[in-house]
Amino acid sequence: MSETERIPGERFLLAPGPTHIPGEVLNAMHRQPMDHGDPRLEQLIASCDAGLRRVLHTKKAEIYTFASNGHGAWEAAIENLLAPQQAVLIPMAGHFSEQWAIQVEATGRRVIRTKLREGYPIDPNDVEQALREDSKHEIAAVFVVHTDTARGCTCDLQAIRKAIDAARHPALYVVDVISSLAAAPFEMDALGVNVAIGGSQKGLMCPPGIGFVGVDERAEAIAANNPAPRYYWDWGRRKAKYNYTQFCGSAPQNLLFALEAALALLFREGLEAVQARHALLARAVHAAVEAWSSAGTMSLHCRVPAARSVSVTTIDVAPGIEIDAVRAVARERFQVSFAPALGVQRGKAFRIGHLGDLNAPMILGCLAAIEAAMTVCRVPYGREGMHRAIEVLAEPER
Numbered sequence: 001m002s003e004t005e006r007i008p009g010e011r012f013l014l015a016p017g018p019t020h021i022p023g024e025v026l027n028a029m030h031r032q033p034m035d036h037g038d039p040r041l042e043q044l045i046a047s048c049d050a051g052l053r054r055v056l057h058t059k060k061a062e063i064y065t066f067a068s069n070g071h072g073a074w075e076a077a078i079e080n081l082l083a084p085q086q087a088v089l090i091p092m093a094g095h096f097s098e099q100w101a102i103q104v105e106a107t108g109r110r111v112i113r114t115k116l117r118e119g120y121p122i123d124p125n126d127v128e129q130a131l132r133e134d135s136k137h138e139i140a141a142v143f144v145v146h147t148d149t150a151r152g153c154t155c156d157l158q159a160i161r162k163a164i165d166a167a168r169h170p171a172l173y174v175v176d177v178i179s180s181l182a183a184a185p186f187e188m189d190a191l192g193v194n195v196a197i198g199g200s201q202k203g204l205m206c207p208p209g210i211g212f213v214g215v216d217e218r219a220e221a222i223a224a225n226n227p228a229p230r231y232y233w234d235w236g237r238r239k240a241k242y243n244y245t246q247f248c249g250s251a252p253q254n255l256l257f258a259l260e261a262a263l264a265l266l267f268r269e270g271l272e273a274v275q276a277r278h279a280l281l282a283r284a285v286h287a288a289v290e291a292w293s294s295a296g297t298m299s300l301h302c303r304v305p306a307a308r309s310v311s312v313t314t315i316d317v318a319p320g321i322e323i324d325a326v327r328a329v330a331r332e333r334f335q336v337s338f339a340p341a342l343g344v345q346r347g348k349a350f351r352i353g354h355l356g357d358l359n360a361p362m363i364l365g366c367l368a369a370i371e372a373a374m375t376v377c378r379v380p381y382g383r384e385g386m387h388r389a390i391e392v393l394a395e396p397e398r
């Protein structure tokens, strides 16, 4: 499609980030910025901080917000929490835990990895064992990706907390909730998470460009004593009174307008209702994919039903299925974008993102468009998919 060609109606974005942006959020961004000294800018920042605390379910944590994507927020955790050469345990959940590990190593720290269990979420026993083996307590923190957005598995954060406690290890508990926040239950304080890491472009329904961390008192103290040289990411510098210093330069004002509007939408719907909507839409997708799988050409990647993500579904495809061709047909002919697999899974799987500002007709439209694209590309699939998804969506409301 050329850039000038107009397609009637909406194009659907079913990627696991960036996600569909609600009209209210787009409109909120459409205004002139303020001067750095305008008290309304302070109010905007305070309102976003308060909203993020509410979504993270924390009363205690400091919020530090960066003009960055999720990788920036990852780096903030690394630079503030880990001294040069210090070690971190990263339980392997898939592409994103590996990428985070690579970033840790690139910044001069050491990573201890657990073994990736393909198709399964992080096993808390692996975490406990790795921590028990660290008798000298060299591991400073455990970095956990809640939902590996590439694999579509969500781990049990409570069980991992218990594993750290059972090993009697003082490591900090640092959790990436970039692709699960707002969509799946997460309670930072109740889980004893020391640092939570989020981004704007997924369950928070904003464009990419804001990364943030919630930091508890213990992690703050460790950061304050960390000798690692740092500047832009330094939490200490960001405690300043003026927003220009808090953001280490200009605040991303129009993104903050977006975030404030998006948070208001989440609170208006109710956080529990938002999670229930995600759970329902995810079940509809899983049901459709299970039906498609009866033709033997694909299968759900996550083998544990309870661990299947409410944000994204990863579907393995059989050798010989040209899934990128199906994606191109879905996008160009049926106006539905769904995501490729990442890293080592590229070409062997695809992903349907079902988080953020989505409803049942958008999900049904997506599933139907994928079926249409598979039909065009002559990919055999079980024909009961739409029916199964509709059955889930038509269940009596709980």
Ligand SMILES: Cc1ncc(COP(=O)(O)O)c(C=O)c1O
Binding pocket: 016, 017, 069, 070, 071, 072, 096, 145, 147, 148, 149, 176, 177, 178, 179, 199, 208
């Ligand atoms: C779980 C998770 N962590 C980190 C990232 C990296 O975020 P970004 O692409 O905003 O840098 C992503 C992006 O998809 C993600 O899904």
